Amino acid sequence: MDEYEYWHPLHETMPRPQIEALQLVKLRAAVGWALTGNGLQAELLRSAGVTPNSLESLADISKIPFLTRDAWMESQCAAPPYGDLLAAPPESAIRHHLTSGTTGRTPIRVLDSMKDWEWIAEMWCYAFWGFGVRPADRVFVAFGYGSFIGFWGAHYACEKIGCLVLPGGSLTTEMRLRQIVELGATVVCSTPTYALRLAQEARRLGIDLPAGPVERIVLSGEPAGSIPATKRLLESEWGAKAADTAGMTELGTIMMFECAAQPGGTHVIEDHFLEEVIDPDTGSPVPYGTLGERVVTSFGRGFIPLLRYRTGDLVTRVPGSDCSCGRTWDIYHGGIHGRVDDMKLVRGTNVYPRAIEAIVREYPVVDEFQVHLYTAEGIRDEIEVLVELTDPGDRKVLPELATELAKATEGLRIDVRAVEPGTLPRFELKARRVRDERTVIGTGAPL
Amino acid sequence: MRNCLGREITDTEAELVAAYEAVRRLADERIGELAPYQARNVLKALSCLWQVMNGLDMQPGHLYEVGA
Numbered sequence: 001m002d003e004y005e006y007w008h009p010l011h012e013t014m015p016r017p018q019i020e021a022l023q024l025v026k027l028r029a030a031v032g033w034a035l036t037g038n039g040l041q042a043e044l045l046r047s048a049g050v051t052p053n054s055l056e057s058l059a060d061i062s063k064i065p066f067l068t069r070d071a072w073m074e075s076q077c078a079a080p081p082y083g084d085l086l087a088a089p090p091e092s093a094i095r096h097h098l099t100s101g102t103t104g105r106t107p108i109r110v111l112d113s114m115k116d117w118e119w120i121a122e123m124w125c126y127a128f129w130g131f132g133v134r135p136a137d138r139v140f141v142a143f144g145y146g147s148f149i150g151f152w153g154a155h156y157a158c159e160k161i162g163c164l165v166l167p168g169g170s171l172t173t174e175m176r177l178r179q180i181v182e183l184g185a186t187v188v189c190s191t192p193t194y195a196l197r198l199a200q201e202a203r204r205l206g207i208d209l210p211a212g213p214v215e216r217i218v219l220s221g222e223p224a225g226s227i228p229a230t231k232r233l234l235e236s237e238w239g240a241k242a243a244d245t246a247g248m249t250e251l252g253t254i255m256m257f258e259c260a261a262q263p264g265g266t267h268v269i270e271d272h273f274l275e276e277v278i279d280p281d282t283g284s285p286v287p288y289g290t291l292g293e294r295v296v297t298s299f300g301r302g303f304i305p306l307l308r309y310r311t312g313d314l315v316t317r318v319p320g321s322d323c324s325c326g327r328t329w330d331i332y333h334g335g336i337h338g339r340v341d342d343m344k345l346v347r348g349t350n351v352y353p354r355a356i357e358a359i360v361r362e363y364p365v366v367d368e369f370q371v372h373l374y375t376a377e378g379i380r381d382e383i384e385v386l387v388e389l390t391d392p393g394d395r396k397v398l399p400e401l402a403t404e405l406a407k408a409t410e411g412l413r414i415d416v417r418a419v420e421p422g423t424l425p426r427f428e429l430k431a432r433r434v435r436d437e438r439t440v441i442g443t444g445a446p447l
Numbered sequence: 448m449r450n451c452l453g454r455e456i457t458d459t460e461a462e463l464v465a466a467y468e469a470v471r472r473l474a475d476e477r478i479g480e481l482a483p484y485q486a487r488n489v490l491k492a493l494s495c496l497w498q499v500m501n502g503l504d505m506q507p508g509h510l511y512e513v514g515a
Contacts, residue, residue: 008502018452022504025451029506088511115494115510122498271502300501302509 124157127257135162199237210239226335
């Protein structure tokens with residue numbers, strides 16, 4: 001079994017016409033299932049007159065109205081705790097989870113059944129197997145095991161594969177590091193931010209991670225897992241290969257993963273998800289190679305049917321043939337580039353936090369950073385990047401970093417300021433490195 | 448036996464389908480006769496075999512009506 005390169009060899013290497021034929025069959029089934037209920041998704045379908053038989057080709061997916069997070073939240077607020085989204089009786093659920101809440105918005109609540117949880121793990125199995133994880137591996141999951149769905153699916157996937165799982169909940173960073181080394185973990189699951197935090201702490205403790213047992217790091221939870229500079233830094237600090245994955249609580253699992261060939265992006269799990277990339281303003285599809293917003297349709301989780309969900313994630317889709325691994329599944333080049341609502345407008349210039357991170361991570365002397373936006377003298381928006389340096393006395397990197405940031409933001413002046421080590425926040429889950437304290441110019445009211 | 452894409456499944460795959468169908472019948476028809484340790488493990492097994500049916504493109508539907 002170990003010699004198999006793919007978790008599902010037939011589907012992962014299927015010719016495109018067959019993948020699309022399979023997706024059409026599954027799309028019709030998903031629509032039929034949603035229409036058996038009377039929930040929000042069924043209402044949307046009925047309002048548009050969509051039935052399984054009205055979908056003659058994949059292009060007909062455009063007949064299905066978009067489902068938005070706002071509509072989901074409205075439904076959840078009107079009919080708490082889950083809204084009018086459940087297509088199965090709540091008594092058949094075995095688990096409740098929430099979104100992470102890192103955006104500050106009310107979390108979305110979800111339910112899943114026993115079969116759904118096996119499916120959630122199955123999606124993670126594609127990723128672990130595809131990245132080379134095998135039954136002999138020992139997988140340390142650096143995760144709090146709380147109500148956020150996070151790496152729960154990864155844990156079950158590793159059990160399913162037959163790995164020895166080392167659950168890392170309720171431990172300090174130092175305890176996690178000691179366990180990773182003492183128990184011989186060969187794989188670590190973490191957010192990119194926390195993997196860097198672990199590496200920093202290892203240096204402080206005198207633990208030589210590159211000389212340790214870890215061979216692979218499976219990343220999730222933040223776009224940084226596909227930022228080349230961040231990945232290089234992680235791979236160098238750990239002496240291990242790092243691969244990105246991305247998922248959503250709304251799906252219950254991941255829908256893309258980076259394979260062992262590391263093509264600089266993530267394969268979409270196309271036998272379980274139908275992904276579209278659209279212009280976020282017009283809703284029209286964009287061609288390969290063009291940045292757009294992900295819209296996802298899930299074929300797996302039936303408890304909450306999800307058809308044409310506007311994710312807000314920005315991606316650039318390219319053909320699977322861009323990767324040497326043999327998978328025919330398309331790739332999101334560079335993973336998730338950020339979110340439609342991440343963008344900050346500063347003095348007329350669009351600033352994406354991921355673009356800033358991509359530059360800051362080119363400087364290994366920067367231990368941690370924060371993007372700070374504020375309004376100076378009540379009249380002028382300013383942006384500065386606060387950095388903690390590995391050697392606080394060596395500040396010669398600051399002007400160069402400011403120049404590079406300006407180049408990447410159409411000449412926008414971005415001050416770079418060193419702060420005392422240990423003063424910026426550290427994160428275990430999704431990082432929040434943007435602190436926006438701007439006010440409405442002339443009024444002092446928060447933006 | 449063919450899957451939803453019209454592919455003839457292999458003999459081994461047909462055995463997996465038969466195993467799923469046998470467990471599914473137990474869940475549908477006999478679950479009330481089973482002791483807790485039998486009933487819950489039948490549903491667990493069914494949930495796992497469902498993944499195989501789904502991967503074989505046999506369109507297994509959902510299992511909520513039997514509690515899985």
